[in-house]
């Protein structure tokens with residue numbers, strides 16, 4: 231297993247993300263199977279486990295607590311997160327934090343994150359009424375948190391604002407990084423921003439929720455031609471292994487096959503060559519070439535009576551065509567009411583201005599229709615909170 235030292239901790243570079251654990255037919259976590267996976271990970275030297283309040287309706291914390299209590303407390307690093315991104319009426323941190331410690335059956339967390347600082351949750355995290363950061367800074371002083379950080383799917387200005395306010399207290403940041411989002415979601419700029427603020431980088435979604443190990447045969451053939459011995463997962467992990475300020479890469483492994491494969495990738499570091507990177511970049515371009523190729527000239531923007539940020543919607547639409555994820559809905563929810571794709575009145579003013587001749591009204595309509603088939607972030611939050619309330623406490 232490859233390790234990296236972070237502030238005195240010898241971290242396995244592969245961490246176990248506990249969001250996609252195996253489940254039974256009823257949807258409950260399959261504890262026996264999860265135990266096998268965790269034990270195998272520990273045997274192979276994986277020593278970092280990452281859970282969160284909403285994972286598996288609050289049960290991920292309980293299950294990992296039940297498994298890890300059988301191991302010496304100093305033989306693993308446990309990470310958990312404060313759910314300030316969930317839409318609800320009360321963000322008082324103390325009851326949640328105490329509940330998390332109890333569920334995980336520990337006295338302290340090695341790593342603790344403010345979960346998903348985004349345009350939707352920034353105000354909550356900054357609001358003095360809740361005192362969230364002050365509370366966690368105090369918990370760190372008391373030794374109940376060893377390292378404090380945050381995760382984010384937010385935009386660069388949001389991350390900057392949060393770092394300006396609290397950067398001096400933060401040690402690490404968890405970002406969505408993979409070879410497609412490096413450009414599609416500006417992960418490169420986010421990575422540079424975070425490291426320039428002196429924080430360690432944690433990687434989430436290195437295979438984009440599995441999307442990057444389901445390439446079409448032509449894309450896969452391009453990678454196989456370059457390295458017949460590499461799996462699609464090899465390419466994903468080798469891409470993030472390269473980044474010098476990445477200390478931790480999380481993978482939400484559901485099956486033993488995934489676990490065995492990922493552990494074996496993390497037994498060696500084989501740098502990508504320039505030619506390898508060029509092939510990966512070409513596959514990334516191929517994967518995101520669907521949809522409008524907006525150049526962000528903004529000629530259309532002043533013409534929109536609804537004040538829709540059209541180039542931003544175009545960018546998100548390409549992301550949505552690549553793979554629909556809840557974070558897209560979250561970003562749309564963060565836009566001003568009345569200026570979202572569903573608010574488009576199909577006047578066509580924008581298209582007359584577009585030098586790329588893009589059918590902007592169609593994009594707005596299609597975007598709204600696709601989003602309407604998924605749950606809003608407010609609905610997801612409500613369901614997660616309800617599920618957490620039903621959890622049987624240890």
Ligand code: SF4
Nearest residue numbers: 534574575577578580
């Ligand atoms: S068609 Fe829609 S996006 Fe375009 S200008 Fe009219 S309201 Fe705005």
Ligand code: SF4
Nearest residue numbers: 524525527528530584
């Ligand atoms: S005018 Fe066309 S290319 Fe320019 S920002 Fe608007 S949609 Fe994009």
